[in-house]
Amino acid sequence: MYFAALLARTHDGWQASDTELDDVETLSDLTDLARDASVDEDTVLLFIEQEDAWFGIVRVEGEEDPRIFVSDAAAAARSSYGEMLTNELLGGDDDDPADDLDALDLDGTEDGETQADDDEDTADGGALDSGDTVSAGPVGDREILMDLGLSEKELLALDTDALLEIAEALGAGEVLETVR
Template identity: 55%
Template structure:
C-alpha cells in the first residue's frame, strides 16, 4: 500500500493534499502535477512511501528541474511509483544505449565486445531489464537542507516514519496527518 501527498509551501505555511499517481507515468509528469499545486515559485514536495519499505521525495521549485531522493532504489524499482522516480541519471547509468545499432555500423568483426559479465560496482539487484540497481539510497539527500533537514538527517530516516518526521521538521505534521 502506498501513501502519496503533496506538500506545498504557501504564504500561510505548508498545505498538504493527497494525490493519486495512477495516471502519472514519468518524473516530468509528476513535476508538472507538483507545479500545478504550487504557488508561484514556492517549493512543492511530492512525498511517496510504500508500507515502510521505502520512501521518496521529489522537490519542485518553479520551473527548475525536480530534485529527487529515494531511500532504497532496489526496493523502489519493484514498484510502479518507484519506477517513476528512478531515472537512468539518478541511478548513475548512461541514458543512451551503448550497444545501439548505429554505433555498430563501423565494426568489421575483429573487435572485442563489451564485457557484460558484471554490473556496476556495489550494485547487487537487477531490474526487469537486467540492469543493476543500487541497494540503498540514491539521489539528492540535501534537497531539504534549506528547510533545516540536512543530508545526514534525510539519510538517517527510517522508511516507516520518514514522511511524518519530515512533516514534523517542516512544522506541518498535523496538515500531513489530516490527508493520511
C-alpha cells in the same frame, strides 16, 4: 500500497493534499502535478511511500528541474513509481516508461508474479528485468531538504514513518496528518 501527498509552501505555512498517482506515467507527470499545487511558484514537495519499503521526495520550485531523493534504490526499483524515480537518478533505460508501468502491478510485482517471486529475483541486490542492477541504499539529492531544516545526516537516518518525521521537521506534521 502507496501513499502520496503534496506539501506546498505558502505565505501562511504549508498546505497538504493527498494525491492520486493513477494517471502518472512519467517524471514529467509527477513534476506537472507538483507545479499545479504550487502557490506563486514556491516550493512543493511530493512524497511517495510504498509501505515501509522505501520513500521518495520530489522537490519542485518554479520551472527548475525537479530534485529527487529515494531512500532505498533497490526497493524502489522494484515498484512502478519508484522505478520511475530511480531511472531518472541512475540513468536507467527509459525507452517507453508506460510499458514498464503497465507490466507492473501496484505492489511492484509483474503480472502473474507473487511478491515472494519478486524478492527472490532481486535478492542479489536489485536485479531488474532489463538486466540492470540497482544497489540498496539511498540515491539522489541528499541535501534536498537542508535549506528547509532537515540535514543530510537526519534524512539518511530516517527509517519507518519517514514522511511524517520529515513533515514534522518542516513544521508541517499536522497538515500532513490531515491527509494521511
